[in-house]
Amino acid sequence: MTQHTKEEVLLQATDVQLTFDRSILRDINFCIRNITRPGVLQGQVVTLIGRSGIGKTQLFKILSGLQSPTSGQVTINNNKPVKAGDMGVIFQNYYLFEWRTVHQSLMLAAKKNKALFGREKQTIEQYAEQFQLTGHLNLYPQQLSGGQRQRVSIMQQLLKGSNFILLDEPFSGLDVCMLDKAVEMLLQVSLSDELKTLIIVSHDIENSVAISDTVYILGNEPGKEGATIKKEIDLIERDLAWQKHIKQERRFMETIEEIKACL
Ligand SMILES: Nc1ncnc2c1ncn2[C@@H]1O[C@H](COP(=O)(O)OP(=O)(O)OP(=O)(O)O)[C@@H](O)[C@H]1O
Ligand SMILES: [Mg+2]
Incomplete structure (x- = not known):
């Protein structure tokens, strides 16, 4: 064991x-x-x-x-x-704010996490790289594939810091x-x-x-x-x-x- x-x-x-x-x-x-x-x-x-x-x-x-x-x-x-x-709750349909870009949604999540104060942008960029979403930060959810939506949804919950x-x-x-x-x-x-x-x-x-x-x-x-x-x-x-x-x-x-x- x-x-x-x-x-x-x-x-x-x-x-x-x-x-x-x-x-x-x-x-x-x-x-x-x-x-x-x-x-x-x-x-x-x-x-x-x-x-x-x-x-x-x-x-x-x-x-x-x-x-x-x-x-x-x-x-x-x-x-x-x-x-x-x-x-952090991730529902089956990866609910995202359709009217916000990926970056805007992630920033909103990061702002809720006091531990990230002043490092929000930098942390989002780090995660985006890790989750292979660097080129997608300025897109809207409708412009993403199912797998990309899922990754954004998970990143969003991770950034909140729960x-x-x-x-x-x-x-x-x-x-x-x-x-x-x-x-x-x-x-x-x-x-x-x-x-x-x-x-x-x-x-x-x-x-x-x-x-x-x-x-x-x-x-x-x-x-x-x-x-x-x-x-x-x-x-x-x-x-x-x-x-x-x-x-x-x-x-x-x-x-x-x-x-x-x-x-
Ligand atoms: N508001 C409600 N009023 C009465 N019964 C409900 C209500 N919501 C859910 N149920 C019942 O609760 C039971 C459990 O539902 P639940 O959605 O938790 O199942 P599940 O295990 O997630 O199923 P699945 O794998 O299909 O998603 C079901 O029999 C459903 O009919
Ligand atoms: Mg169920």
């Missing part, structure tokens, strides 16, 4: 329930701890997997503070209840080449800061598991209404985390099969 320690709690979900006309989510309990590795700025990457309609997007909204649970709570940063705006970044289906609608780039980019983000924590909600089991340290499977249990976390898989313990060519390995594929069987 790769040498690491799990330190303080960064996010805690306690007894989260969500009920509309029926129970959607029940008894959701988990916590994300700060993982440290000697010599590496290792962030956290957690994936939530479940069948269509099970409640992933609802849980995503609760985790990001955009929706209150019926009962229970989600806390971050030393036990404070999460509220809207605390986390440690938590939630992504709903980050791999959908990307071609094979772009998919590899998106995977690479998310890995890069997760290694950019010790406290950076990505929470991915996805149908794409292979790609999301390949970059995660922990997987939670959301599902129903017999005789009970509402979805809960049926299984937690610690990929570090299985020696499946933080390895570049893990997708080709047999034990990785076995874990994928195990997850599919649990859905």
Whole structure:
């Protein structure tokens, strides 16, 4: 197993329930701890997997503070209840301000981050280079490809400086080449800061598991209404985390099969 320690709690979900006309989510309990590795700025990457309609997007909204649970709570940063705006949220359709250029949108995000004061322009240029968008800063979102929109959307959330970044289906609608780039980019983000924590909600089991340290499977249990976390898989313990060519390995594929069987 790769040498690491799990330190303080960064996010805690306690007894989260969500009920509309029926129970959607029940008894959701988990916590994300700060993982440290000697010599590496290792962030956290957690994936939530479940069948269509099970409640992933609802849980995503609760985790990001955009929706209150019926009962229970989600806390971050030393036990404070999460509220809207605390986390960087990247929706599936990469919502961007269509009437602003990429640079204008990014500047707006950078201005929200006090830690960047006076270095906004320089930081945007650095990120743009890293994300291969230098030549696109003065374009409008309609002039970008899907992959470029996605990168702008991620840059925007990174510039805001939140440690938590939630992504709903980050791999959908990307071609094979772009998919590899998106995977690479998310890995890069997760290694950019010790406290950076990505929470991915996805149908794409292979790609999301390949970059995660922990997987939670959301599902129903017999005789009970509402979805809960049926299984937690610690990929570090299985020696499946933080390895570049893990997708080709047999034990990785076995874990994928195990997850599919649990859905
Ligand atoms: N406002 C609402 N009122 C009642 N039920 C709702 C409401 N919003 C969502 N639901 C129900 O909550 C359940 C979970 O929906 P959710 O969007 O979280 O699913 P999901 O797991 O994200 O699915 P997918 O993978 O297809 O995106 C669904 O059965 C849906 O019908
Ligand atoms: Mg959904």
